[in-house]
Amino acid sequence: xxxxxxxxxxxxxxxxxxxxxxxxxxxxxxxxxxxxxxxxxxxxxxxxxxxxxxxxxxxxxxxxxxxxxxxxxxxxxxxxxxxxxxxxxxxxxxxxxxxxxxxxxxxxxxxxxxxxxxxxxxxxxxxxxxxxxxxxxxxxxxxxxxxxxxxxxxxxxxxxxxxxxxxxxxxxxxxxxxxxxxxxxxxxxxxxxxxxxxxxxxxxxxxxxxxxxxxxxxxxxxxxxxxxxxxxxxxxxxxxxxxxxxxxxxxxxxxxxxxxxxxxxxxxxxxxxxxxxxxxxxxxxxxxxxxxxxxxxxxxxxxxxxxxxxxxxxxxxxxxxxxxxxxxxxxxxxxxxxxxxxxxxxxxxxxxxxxxxxxxxxxxxxxxxxxxxxxxxxxxxxxxxxxxxxxxxxxxxxxxxxxxxxxxxxxxxxxxxxxxxxxxxxxxxxxxxxxxxxxxxxxxxxxxxxxxxxxxxx
Numbered sequence: 001x002x003x004x005x006x007x008x009x010x011x012x013x014x015x016x017x018x019x020x021x022x023x024x025x026x027x028x029x030x031x032x033x034x035x036x037x038x039x040x041x042x043x044x045x046x047x048x049x050x051x052x053x054x055x056x057x058x059x060x061x062x063x064x065x066x067x068x069x070x071x072x073x074x075x076x077x078x079x080x081x082x083x084x085x086x087x088x089x090x091x092x093x094x095x096x097x098x099x100x101x102x103x104x105x106x107x108x109x110x111x112x113x114x115x116x117x118x119x120x121x122x123x124x125x126x127x128x129x130x131x132x133x134x135x136x137x138x139x140x141x142x143x144x145x146x147x148x149x150x151x152x153x154x155x156x157x158x159x160x161x162x163x164x165x166x167x168x169x170x171x172x173x174x175x176x177x178x179x180x181x182x183x184x185x186x187x188x189x190x191x192x193x194x195x196x197x198x199x200x201x202x203x204x205x206x207x208x209x210x211x212x213x214x215x216x217x218x219x220x221x222x223x224x225x226x227x228x229x230x231x232x233x234x235x236x237x238x239x240x241x242x243x244x245x246x247x248x249x250x251x252x253x254x255x256x257x258x259x260x261x262x263x264x265x266x267x268x269x270x271x272x273x274x275x276x277x278x279x280x281x282x283x284x285x286x287x288x289x290x291x292x293x294x295x296x297x298x299x300x301x302x303x304x305x306x307x308x309x310x311x312x313x314x315x316x317x318x319x320x321x322x323x324x325x326x327x328x329x330x331x332x333x334x335x336x337x338x339x340x341x342x343x344x345x346x347x348x349x350x351x352x353x354x355x356x357x358x359x360x361x362x363x364x365x366x367x368x369x370x371x372x373x374x375x376x377x378x379x380x381x382x383x384x385x386x387x388x389x390x391x392x393x394x395x396x397x398x399x400x401x402x403x404x405x406x407x408x409x410x411x412x413x414x415x416x417x418x419x420x421x422x423x424x425x426x427x428x429x430x431x432x433x434x435x436x437x438x439x440x441x442x443x444x445x446x447x448x449x450x451x452x453x454x455x456x457x458x
Contacts, residue, residue: 001342001386002252004299005040006411015344015384017302018410022344025415026304026382029406032324033304034393036068036418038076038411040300041389045080048292051262053081056270058286062106064247064293065091067390072409072418073297074098083126085247085291089116096123106244106291108155108205110177117142121150129153129205129244131178136192136199144198153205153244154179154193156186158224160208160217178206181228190232203242203285204229210294213250213258215268221245222272230280244289245269251298253387254340262295294390301389303329303405304344307381308360318355320377325359326366327402329385329392333365341372344382349375357383361400393419401427 008016015022018037026033045063052059062083065074069091074084075098083104084095095105103126110131112120117139120128130136130152143150155178179185186204193201208221222245229240252259270288277284305322312318331337341357343349351373359366368385377383396404403422408415 001340001384002255004252004302004386005037005043007037007302009347013346013348015342015347018415019413020410020415022302022304022384023382025408025410026306029408029415029417030421031304031306031382032322032328032405034328034388034405034407034419035302035304035415036073036297036389036407036409037300037302038409041073041076041297041409042080044296044300045077045082048262048290048296049081051266052288052290055263055266056288057284058288059266060104060287060289062104062289062291063296064291065095066394067293068297068301068392068394069094070393070407070419071098072416074100077296083289085293089113089119092116092120092123092125102126106289108291112138114138114142118146121146121148125150127151127153127202127242129155130189130193131155133179133189133192136189136196140196140198149198149200151202152193152199153203153242154186154189154201155205155207156181156225156228158206158208158221158228160221160224181224186228187232187235190236194236194238201240203240203244203287204232205244205246205289207246207291208248210248211250212248213260215260215264218245218265219268219272222269223276226273226276226282227280229285230277230282233282234280239283241285242287242289243273243285244291247291247293247295249292249295251294251387251390253298254338259295262292265290297389299387299389301387301392303385303388303392305383305385307377307379307383310355310377310379317371318353319358320355320374320383321358321360322368322383323360324405325361325368326363327359327361327399328396328405329368329388330395330397331391332368333363339369339385339387341369341374341383341385343375343377344384346375346381352376357385361402363399398422398427403427
């Protein structure tokens with residue numbers, strides 16, 4: 001397994017992250033356990049800050065909170081002088097509670113409800129990114145009723161098909177996100193938005209997909225967006241001063257992945273914008289935004305599991321079962337995502353077997369790794385899977401009524417819980433039993449005695 005950030009191996013042959021022995025972390029906090037490397041989080045934030053905010057005139061970086069959203073993470077992003085991109089009122093609430101500057105919050109998403117739009121307006125978010133014709137009307141009506149005129153950008157489809165899994169391609173024409181340039185719908189929307197009294201149209205936004213490694217994909221996107229900006233200006237008679245090119249920057253998950261530095265992306269994007277806008281005799285935007293999420297938190301996260309049962313099918317396969325799985329990491333089931341692993345308590349041991357890592361959910365598809373080389377594995381070993389900082393905690397579920405893991409942030413030999421482990425009481429907290437179901441349907445019709453952590457009664 002490739003080591004990221006502060007990962008080292010101590011004299012006991014244990015994996016160490018942020019100065020903390022991962023075996024000790026499991027002893028103290030239990031497993032499964034998400035571990036976030038604070039130093040690497042800050043390093044990643046600063047790399048994007050330097051490349052885009054410091055390196056580009058008018059540059060802005062909005063952390064895409066959907067990748068990993070909790071109070072501590074959004075507080076850290078704000079401390080590192082990043083804006084925040086949100087796609088729901090829950091993410092917006094978290095950002096505000098973490099102390100993020102509302103003027104640097106972008107509200108994204110393809111189906112904002114009236115309540116969400118009103119909540120965003122009440123809190124004076126910096127920009128609302130409009131996805132469709134329905135939202136244009138909704139925002140205008142709600143903002144008008146509140147006496148407000150928010151800044152808005154239109155999400156457009158540039159027609160780029162990034163080389164990634166089809167479920168996370170978002171810039172192509174056949175996508176639920178945005179309006180297409182090539183069909184003319186994007187231009188139609190700009191006309192409509194410009195005519196609305198209760199919104200200030202300031203620019204356009206796009207997002208071509210996730211886990212994209214090709215610099216040229218972003219450069220070509222910048223050219224298409226710049227050309228569209230110039231065309232809109234020439235045909236509508238006004239200047240769109242802002243452009244948001246989204247995120248999707250790829251990270252290392254396994255051998256063969258080739259991440260590009262933020263500086264290289266920034267250079268390619270800025271030069272492409274300059275070249276294309278100069279060709280159209282059009283000024284550069286006053287604000288050039290990006291929305292990295294995975295590229296900030298992905299490699300800073302590691303998930304620790306305890307090995308349980310080990311099952312060998314002769315001449316077929318060995319299954320190593322862990323105490324987590326698709327409940328805390330659904331990406332392999334959703335996207336066929338692939339990871340690297342190690343045995344955190346046997347870092348100096350040589351690989352001896354090939355085995356597949358199975359989760360504990362009652363699903364045949366609950367597999368985290370297929371045919372991975374590893375040392376001789378035993379019940380009780382600590383298995384670590386790297387690059388799980390993005391879309392693991394965010395997408396975790398209670399399938400099979402399994403409690404969600406805790407999240408700890410580590411640095412300087414200290415570990416801090418930033419998300420508590422769920423309890424059984426947490427799982428049933430919102431459950432209700434109607435009064436008539438509390439009675440036993442046996443001969444005596446005795447009332448049900450509820451366990452500790454009493455279930456709410458309707």
